[in-house]
Amino acid sequence: MKAGHHFDLPGHCADCPVRELTLYSAARFANSDEIYRLRRGTRQVRARQKIYIEGRELQQVMTLYNGWAFCYRVLPGGTRQIFSFLLPGDTMSLGALVSNQLPYSVDALTDCVLCLFDRQEISSYVESDVALVRNAWQQCQHHQIAMQQHLTQVGRCAAYERVAFLVMEIADRLASRGMVQDNSFPFPLRHSHVADALGLTHVHVGRVFRELEQGEVLCRRDRMIEVLDWGRAREVQAQSGSAGSAVM
Amino acid sequence: MKAGHHFDLPGHCADCPVRELTLYSAARFANSDEIYRLRRGTRQVRARQKIYIEGRELQQVMTLYNGWAFCYRVLPGGTRQIFSFLLPGDTMSLGALVSNQLPYSVDALTDCVLCLFDRQEISSYVESDVALVRNAWQQCQHHQIAMQQHLTQVGRCAAYERVAFLVMEIADRLASRGMVQDNSFPFPLRHSHVADALGLTHVHVGRVFRELEQGEVLCRRDRMIEVLDWGRAREVQAQSGSAGSAVM
DNA sequence: CGAAGACTTGACGGCGGTCAACATTGGTGG
DNA sequence: CCACCAATGTTGACCGCCGTCAAGTCTTCG
Numbered sequence: 001m002k003a004g005h006h007f008d009l010p011g012h013c014a015d016c017p018v019r020e021l022t023l024y025s026a027a028r029f030a031n032s033d034e035i036y037r038l039r040r041g042t043r044q045v046r047a048r049q050k051i052y053i054e055g056r057e058l059q060q061v062m063t064l065y066n067g068w069a070f071c072y073r074v075l076p077g078g079t080r081q082i083f084s085f086l087l088p089g090d091t092m093s094l095g096a097l098v099s100n101q102l103p104y105s106v107d108a109l110t111d112c113v114l115c116l117f118d119r120q121e122i123s124s125y126v127e128s129d130v131a132l133v134r135n136a137w138q139q140c141q142h143h144q145i146a147m148q149q150h151l152t153q154v155g156r157c158a159a160y161e162r163v164a165f166l167v168m169e170i171a172d173r174l175a176s177r178g179m180v181q182d183n184s185f186p187f188p189l190r191h192s193h194v195a196d197a198l199g200l201t202h203v204h205v206g207r208v209f210r211e212l213e214q215g216e217v218l219c220r221r222d223r224m225i226e227v228l229d230w231g232r233a234r235e236v237q238a239q240s241g242s243a244g245s246a247v248m
Numbered sequence: 249m250k251a252g253h254h255f256d257l258p259g260h261c262a263d264c265p266v267r268e269l270t271l272y273s274a275a276r277f278a279n280s281d282e283i284y285r286l287r288r289g290t291r292q293v294r295a296r297q298k299i300y301i302e303g304r305e306l307q308q309v310m311t312l313y314n315g316w317a318f319c320y321r322v323l324p325g326g327t328r329q330i331f332s333f334l335l336p337g338d339t340m341s342l343g344a345l346v347s348n349q350l351p352y353s354v355d356a357l358t359d360c361v362l363c364l365f366d367r368q369e370i371s372s373y374v375e376s377d378v379a380l381v382r383n384a385w386q387q388c389q390h391h392q393i394a395m396q397q398h399l400t401q402v403g404r405c406a407a408y409e410r411v412a413f414l415v416m417e418i419a420d421r422l423a424s425r426g427m428v429q430d431n432s433f434p435f436p437l438r439h440s441h442v443a444d445a446l447g448l449t450h451v452h453v454g455r456v457f458r459e460l461e462q463g464e465v466l467c468r469r470d471r472m473i474e475v476l477d478w479g480r481a482r483e484v485q486a487q488s489g490s491a492g493s494a495v496m
Numbered sequence: 497c498g499a500a501g502a503c504t505t506g507a508c509g510g511c512g513g514t515c516a517a518c519a520t521t522g523g524t525g526g
Numbered sequence: 527c528c529a530c531c532a533a534t535g536t537t538g539a540c541c542g543c544c545g546t547c548a549a550g551t552c553t554t555c556g
Contacts, residue, residue: 081400098385103393137346140388145351147395152329154403155447199403
């Protein structure tokens with residue numbers, strides 16, 4: 001760890017600012033002690049580093065405490081498809097509850113702090129309580145819905161709508177974490193991340209962002225986005241219908 | 249029911265030809281009696297009719313016993329995105345185990361026969377047995393993986409590869425049901441179904457199929473596809489990597 | 497037999513990919 | 527604090543894949 005880098009390390013789970021959003025939110029509050037006892041440590045990952053490589057054996061369940069990450073696969077041709085972006089509180093991944101490997105890789109988008117749990121322990125802990133099983137189920141369903149929305153965007157919307165939609169989706173997820181202030185929120189994604197999530201090229205993503213800025217829909221500065229015209233931004237999003245709030 | 253239409257109705261679950269593929273496959277064999285007792289009836293749906301409409305209250309879990317169906321959503325603009333095709337043995341849908349509505353519609357692609365179960369009963373039955381919960385979990389994971397593959401195709405492959413991939417995926421799923429003979433299998437999808445699944449237009453799907461036939465990769469006749477060159481077909485598929493067998 | 501649905505064809509054009517050169521940013525080490 | 531290098535973003539030219547439209551044929555099924 002180099003000087004000049006400050007990681008905000010997690011304390012007791014009961015004080016976790018994102019605990020309402022996690023896999024464990026269904027646990028009775030008194031139980032956050034129990035969750036804390038299950039925690040097997042934390043892990044810090046620098047931006048642009050790999051958190052997990054597709055197919056590797058995985059004996060842990062990781063929860064993102066701080067920072068951004070993303071899930072993806074790389075095709076033989078070298079192109080990349082990003083499936084989702086992970087925000088604080090997101091579990092990476094639920095799949096680990098039933099399998100000791102995941103079918104995709106995960107990279108840190110910014111500097112990250114992860115909470116670690118033992119796969120078997122969490123698995124049997126979740127199975128011990130019907131409420132937790134249901135909660136896990138619902139998270140899984142939410143992922144499905146998010147994937148459907150994502151597929152629909154990519155399959156049936158023009159580049160302009162895809163980008164606007166992605167920005168709004170992230171705005172919503174950040175809003176539920178209280179991370180939107182004065183219509184502004186952090187947006188550390190590079191053009192290539194947006195491109196690889198939406199089935200575009202980074203060059204074209206640049207063109208679309210310019211269009212969005214010239215149309216005064218939004219404004220980017222210092223890795224932040226300020227939404228200038230929520231109305232028009234939402235309007236684009238409406239093209240794709242709505243079926244639930246997707247992943248939190 | 250008009251004359252001239254013969255529906256193959258299901259008998260006892262123990263004799264169900266697709267029982268190994270269902271949500272209930274983890275139940276001990278002796279238990280197929282129990283499943284049979286849970287069955288609340290069957291339902292027949294003609295080709296092109298709606299099985300379920302997005303958002304409607306749903307008190308049943310349905311399993312496809314015979315025929316083909318597909319899940320989709322229609323956007324405000326009128327375009328359609330198809331998420332998946334259902335084959336015999338597929339459950340429609342797992343989501344009903346935790347929610348009384350689904351975020352997508354389902355249509356019959358061919359004439360269909362469905363087995364009906366009560367949502368609450370199945371739900372508590374599944375929850376009563378850890379093996380069944382795990383099985384349901386895994387099915388959910390498989391869906392996730394299939395969606396990821398699907399998204400990757402649409403986001404990162406050219407039209408030719410997308411179509412070839414879809415055909416091969418269906419071939420594989422049919423093969424695991426013993427429905428592939430002499431390199432031939434049923435393929436009731438219309439060009440517009442393929443188009444709406446893959447983010448293309450039905451016109452262009454026509455062009456791609458012509459290309460596949462002229463390149464002697466496959467051959468279509470009587471709603472059947474015969475694969476002439478598995479090698480080249482697989483090769484295209486390989487572009488997208490492989491991570492598990494997707495949905496069965 | 498009639499009508500609705502499905503498929504084909506051809507012309508045309510635009511969205512977005514590709515390539516390459518250049519500008520800018522930001523992290524790192526001297 | 528500055529210099530450097532990698533990562534990132536920008537621009538412009540070009541073009542091809544695939545969407546659009548519309549007319550015509552064929553298939554399916556009541």
